[in-house]
Amino acid sequence: MRLPAAADGAGPAALPSPLGQQKVNGMGALEGKSIVITGAGRGIGRGVALLCAREGARVVVNDPGVNVDGTGHDAGPADQVVAEIKGEGGAAVASYDSVATVDGGEAIVRAAIGAFGRIDALINVAGILRDRMIFNMSEQEWDDVIAVHLKGHFNTTKPAAIMMRQQRYGRIVNFTSGSGLLGNPGQANYGAAKSGIAGFTRVVAKDLGRYGVTCNAIAPAAATRMTMQVTQEARELRARAGIGSAAPNQPPVTQAQLMRDPEMVAPMTAYLCTDEAWNVNGQIFHVAGGTVGLAHHPTPARTIWKPAMWTLDELCEAVPAQLMAGTSNPAPPPPDLDIPGRPATQPEGSIAGGAR
Numbered sequence: 001m002r003l004p005a006a007a008d009g010a011g012p013a014a015l016p017s018p019l020g021q022q023k024v025n026g027m028g029a030l031e032g033k034s035i036v037i038t039g040a041g042r043g044i045g046r047g048v049a050l051l052c053a054r055e056g057a058r059v060v061v062n063d064p065g066v067n068v069d070g071t072g073h074d075a076g077p078a079d080q081v082v083a084e085i086k087g088e089g090g091a092a093v094a095s096y097d098s099v100a101t102v103d104g105g106e107a108i109v110r111a112a113i114g115a116f117g118r119i120d121a122l123i124n125v126a127g128i129l130r131d132r133m134i135f136n137m138s139e140q141e142w143d144d145v146i147a148v149h150l151k152g153h154f155n156t157t158k159p160a161a162i163m164m165r166q167q168r169y170g171r172i173v174n175f176t177s178g179s180g181l182l183g184n185p186g187q188a189n190y191g192a193a194k195s196g197i198a199g200f201t202r203v204v205a206k207d208l209g210r211y212g213v214t215c216n217a218i219a220p221a222a223a224t225r226m227t228m229q230v231t232q233e234a235r236e237l238r239a240r241a242g243i244g245s246a247a248p249n250q251p252p253v254t255q256a257q258l259m260r261d262p263e264m265v266a267p268m269t270a271y272l273c274t275d276e277a278w279n280v281n282g283q284i285f286h287v288a289g290g291t292v293g294l295a296h297h298p299t300p301a302r303t304i305w306k307p308a309m310w311t312l313d314e315l316c317e318a319v320p321a322q323l324m325a326g327t328s329n330p331a332p333p334p335p336d337l338d339i340p341g342r343p344a345t346q347p348e349g350s351i352a353g354g355a356r
């Protein structure tokens with residue numbers, strides 16, 4: 001936040017910053033940094049752009065203003081955020097290029113170099129949805145979602161990484177999702193892209209760490225038009241079918257749910273762009289309201305081992321008895337389906353333990 005002059009005219013007052021620092025003489029935690037934020041016209045990206053600017057960053061507000069499904073174009077959202085930032089005394093320029101193409105990604109990074117002379121941080125927030133169960137999903141729906149999310153991260157990160165490597169300084173923050181890390185039904189395209197972004201983050205962190213550049217990812221949860229896209233009816237249908245969802249969109253009933261304002265994701269995102277976060281690299285954080293969680297890296301939860309190749313007979317025994325013991329199928333087949341291999345259910349009225 002740009003600090004107002006103190007009432008006695010003695011200069012700006014020191015206010016607590018959302019990043020947890022005391023601002024003195026108007027210095028923010030991101031003072032003077034040049035930060036590119038994709039998808040910054042709405043939702044989470046907008047909140048991140050506003051906070052970065054309030055913390056003194058010069059911001060490229062990138063957003064072609066598309067619909068949730070990626071169609072359309074509207075300069076309005078990016079222009080509006082730029083106007084808000086300038087209205088508060090900050091510095092920002094709009095960019096309307098799409099992250100979905102190599103040319104678009106380069107143009108977005110060039111916008112920062114052109115306006116501010118360098119790029120200190122890249123925050124990849126842009127996203128769309130084309131939900132469909134896998135058996136109905138079209139090639140177009142698959143390609144479009146992969147293009148914006150997974151390839152979109154490559155398209156902006158590569159040119160930014162070239163600049164950051166030369167500078168020996170940089171911050172990259174990606175946006176993954178519980179849908180990719182845990183799986184949401186009806187989102188094979190989105191979940192695959194978001195899971196890919198988690199892997200991309202870990203690799204880019206290792207590629208760039210030696211050059212003083214960090215790369216981390218956030219799996220957010222916030223009430224935005226994107227989460228409203230998954231209708232309550234669809235969620236209830238899935239629940240009735242026994243298929244769980246990683247991010248249920250229930251009407252807010254608890255304080256935690258009320259705190260799912262998209263701006264609540266901004267402080268941790270901005271923190272990762274500060275100098276203080278110089279040694280936080282290759283991590284994935286879950287951020288929802290007042291909760292910030294550090295994710296486990298996917299490592300084996302349990303192992304079976306023998307000093308030779310397993311036979312199928314051995315696995316038929318060891319997998320259910322040892323490897324899978326205590327785990328559950330997230331989407332089990334209904335009881336009335338004839339499933340080869342499933343033990344016969346106890347006929348109704350039979351004596352427990354009796355012969356089948």
Ligand SMILES: NC(=O)c1ccc[n+]([C@@H]2O[C@H](COP(=O)([O-])OP(=O)(O)OC[C@H]3O[C@@H](n4cnc5c(N)ncnc54)[C@H](O)[C@@H]3O)[C@@H](O)[C@H]2O)c1
Nearest residue numbers: 039042043044065066098099125126127177221222224226
């Ligand atoms: N809201 C949540 O709970 C949630 C959960 C998990 C992950 N995410 C991720 O967080 C990010 C932000 O989501 P949101 O909820 O704020 O959505 P949102 O729809 O409110 O905002 C996304 C913005 O991205 C822009 N965009 C879309 N395609 C683009 C492109 N090709 N190039 C540049 N910009 C483009 C849109 O115009 C839009 O303004 C997304 O990556 C999303 O997948 C959100």
